[in-house]
Amino acid sequence: MNDGNVVFRIATRADLPSIVRMLTDDELGSQREKYADPLPESYYAAFEQIEHDSNHELIVAELNGDVIGTLHLMFLPSISFLGGLRAQVESVRVDKACQGQGIGSDLMSWAIERAKARGAHVVQLTTHKSREDAHRFYERLGFKGSHLGMKLILE
């Protein structure tokens, strides 16, 4: 398991190349991301929106100065559930070289604690139906696969 030297923190602009590298290094991600130097400007534009919105937290896991994990935690005000705040997690990745050490689990647990501290009543996420390892990973953290996640791709 994670030996305790991993630090979890809010991402800075300087972390963005490492984050995009991890998003790209993935069967589905490789079809839709572009990890290049310099990074496409659209990544920086999105980062600035996230950085300036208190309902969004782009999070990284760092080990010995290297960014080795990431997730995007968002807080969604909602009328449903008595006006309850939802937390949502997107774009969870751990560097392939560091998988199997419990870092993803610790990263998610850290995010779940932040969601609790903020007063969210639920943490929600979707994973592609093909990611069966991910389903088991989230089930071990207590998530239930109660919903169908549907997407409409726009032109």
Add this chain to the structure above:
Amino acid sequence: MNDGNVVFRIATRADLPSIVRMLTDDELGSQREKYADPLPESYYAAFEQIEHDSNHELIVAELNGDVIGTLHLMFLPSISFLGGLRAQVESVRVDKACQGQGIGSDLMSWAIERAKARGAHVVQLTTHKSREDAHRFYERLGFKGSHLGMKLILE
């Protein structure tokens, strides 16, 4: 089908009781909402957060002065998909007395056009696995059930 007299617009504070009534009048919603006069203050607190956040639009359908449908459209900045903007829909309801007239379909189509105009690359949503009618409804609008939606309920 919808006879064309239905108006779609951003909700005001005065619409909130009608919105909560529709959220409550539902098999799952009846277990978690409270439609009362006065409405619990937590609904108004959530409404104010939504109203003041340009990434959130609480939408209603109105017919002859009555609110008969609602959905919550949100825009989620994201690093993934080249920093692409996601649109997400939550809490879709049509008044039971007005179902089967195409109002839900028109309401969703209106929201999808707003998502396109904003530059979103996808509209995403989750529906409970038990809502099979809803799955077919969204499939007719072009949505694909590609994902598993997972939730962790917090204490």
